[in-house]
Amino acid sequence: MAQSRPYYADQSLSAAHYDLITAADGRLAGDVEIYAGLIPPDGAVLELGAGTGRVTAALAERGFKVLGVDIAPAMLRQAETRRAGLAPDVAARTAFQRGDMTALDLKRSFDAVICPYFTLAHVPAGTAWRNTFATAARHLTPGGLAVFHLPLAEIMRAPGPARPDLPVMDQPLADGGRLQLHVRRRTFNDKVGRMDQVIEYVERDPKGAVRRVSPERQTYYVADPVPAAAQAGLTLDRPPIPHGGVGEFWVFTRV
Structure with a gap:
């Protein structure tokens, strides 16, 4: 990745x-x-x-x-x-x-x-x-x-998906392509109340070919x-x- x-x-x-x-x-x-x-x-x-x-x-x-x-x-x-x-x-x-x-x-x-x-x-x-x-x-x-x-x-403490290879969101784009989101990694540090995850954005063209990929770090504190x-x-x-x-x-x- x-x-x-x-x-x-x-x-x-x-x-x-x-x-x-x-x-x-x-x-x-x-x-x-x-x-x-x-x-x-x-x-x-x-x-x-x-x-x-x-x-x-x-x-x-x-x-x-x-x-x-x-x-x-x-x-x-x-x-x-x-x-x-x-x-x-x-x-x-x-x-x-x-x-x-x-x-x-x-x-x-x-x-x-x-x-x-x-x-x-x-x-x-x-x-x-x-x-x-x-x-x-x-x-x-x-x-x-x-x-x-x-x-x-409790939502932040939940583990990531069992199948990171499957998208957690798959939405159509205006040009006929698709936007897919994969949660590649998620951890929770109970000591500081911090959830870290990497969400990979995959943008596909109307034929299904990958156009852009963007792994992005998201952090939440509770x-x-x-x-x-x-x-x-x-x-x-x-x-x-x-x-x-x-x-x-x-x-x-x-x-």
Whole structure:
């Protein structure tokens, strides 16, 4: 297998096909409705880890004003392309900016801060989590909510597939080709709550020939978020909201 590259890096297939993969993952269905139900009408939202703007645009279409921040240029380029295709009034409520959620200071506040689809889990559960919760608290109006979508520990501990040679996802591409995902390796370090896996992306042309192959390293960290949130001045607003069988929405408030 070729040397793996980080997830969402420039030229990575995880970035290039992010929208296809998330659209095919039924475990994400309904996440936008959860965020929308927690934000006050016409509220201003800061999204940490906006990616290609999937959630950003969907919330803007519902009338919210959303600033999406992401650290990956490859994802932000797709987000800006998405924004360009929105209706003018929706695009006016949508903005994207490159930034690091562990060190962000925009000098403004929002009615809600959201951190979708396991974004927090991509960074180590220690200083990086504490700094991210501090970012959320710094940008929240008093009484505002911070919502973090985090993976379940038992899912992260699960072993990889018994047959790594078989794809865990096989989706059609617009040109008639296929995108296949193989989990080549997965480990979990219980001591630090870290899951590491290598997902190999295989892009095939309409005749089935391999066009591109991209092995990519994906890491998730799992931990109790409450202590890090409390250190930032955020309190748990309600019990975690289970979703899709693989994650939970943790909702905190700034008092």
